[in-house]
Amino acid sequence: GAGVSQSPSNKVTEKGKDVELRCDPISGHTALYWYRQSLGQGLEFLIYFQGNSAPDKSGLPSDRFSAERTGGSVSTLTIQRTQQEDSAVYLCASSLAVVANYGYTFGSGTRLTVV
Amino acid sequence: GENVEQHPSTLSVQEGDSAVIKCTYSDSASNYFPWYKQELGKRPQLIIDIRSNVGEKKDQRIAVTLNKTAKHFSLHITETQPEDSAVYFCAASHTDKLIFGTGTRLQVFP
Numbered sequence: 001g002a003g004v005s006q007s008p009s010n011k012v013t014e015k016g017k018d019v020e021l022r023c024d025p026i027s028g029h030t031a032l033y034w035y036r037q038s039l040g041q042g043l044e045f046l047i048y049f050q051g052n053s054a055p056d057k058s059g060l061p062s063d064r065f066s067a068e069r070t071g072g073s074v075s076t077l078t079i080q081r082t083q084q085e086d087s088a089v090y091l092c093a094s095s096l097a098v099v100a101n102y103g104y105t106f107g108s109g110t111r112l113t114v115v
Numbered sequence: 116g117e118n119v120e121q122h123p124s125t126l127s128v129q130e131g132d133s134a135v136i137k138c139t140y141s142d143s144a145s146n147y148f149p150w151y152k153q154e155l156g157k158r159p160q161l162i163i164d165i166r167s168n169v170g171e172k173k174d175q176r177i178a179v180t181l182n183k184t185a186k187h188f189s190l191h192i193t194e195t196q197p198e199d200s201a202v203y204f205c206a207a208s209h210t211d212k213l214i215f216g217t218g219t220r221l222q223v224f225p
Binding site: 031033035041042043044045048050056091098103104105106107108109 | 121147149151157158159160161164204206210211212213214215216217218
């Protein structure tokens with residue numbers, strides 16, 4: 001596609017429910033990243049996928065968070081048993097290859113509100 | 116862990132004045148330093164980047180400088196305009212991902 005697509009754009013969920021956030025990267029981009037942006041805060045790294053390599057999960061805040069990338073393209077970020085502190089904008093980005101050479105293109109994000 | 120510090124957190128300038136945002140990083144292996152602009156409710160967009168083999172880069176009213184010895188880089192915006200109002204994020208590469216600063220909210224008053 002022309003850009004990085006994320007869905008849904010907004011999600012309101014009840015505390016304790018599971019949610020799935022989707023990211024469709026730019027076609028041909030081998031690297032895919034998830035970040036979290038809390039209100040008025042910076043961008044917190046969550047997880048990174050590069051080709052067929054094992055993902056870098058070092059930023060996931062707890063075992064309630066997981067992500068997968070099927071077929072080297074679309075990625076899904078799953079948050080189980082959501083808590084109010086999970087409320088944030090979840091941003092996905094993709095890159096042609098390693099970031100030091102190509103940089104990121106961000107999606108528009110999913111605004112998650114846990115009530 | 117590795118981190119990027121960014122200052123100031125807010126910056127207000129008069130239209131036509133210059134604005135400077137400063138960042139420091141901790142990973143001596145960092146070699147790529149992009150700057151992103153995020154307008155209210157929109158996605159962060161790359162405005163300029165610099166690699167470690169370059170000390171300065173300029174694109175019209177925007178310039179970035181890098182001091183690898185001091186692990187310090189800065190964004191300079193000259194002749195600011197109201198449309199420059201946004202949140203600006205610096206970032207540094209760290210093992211194939213970017214570590215971001217906490218952002219600077221720039222307000223340009225007409």
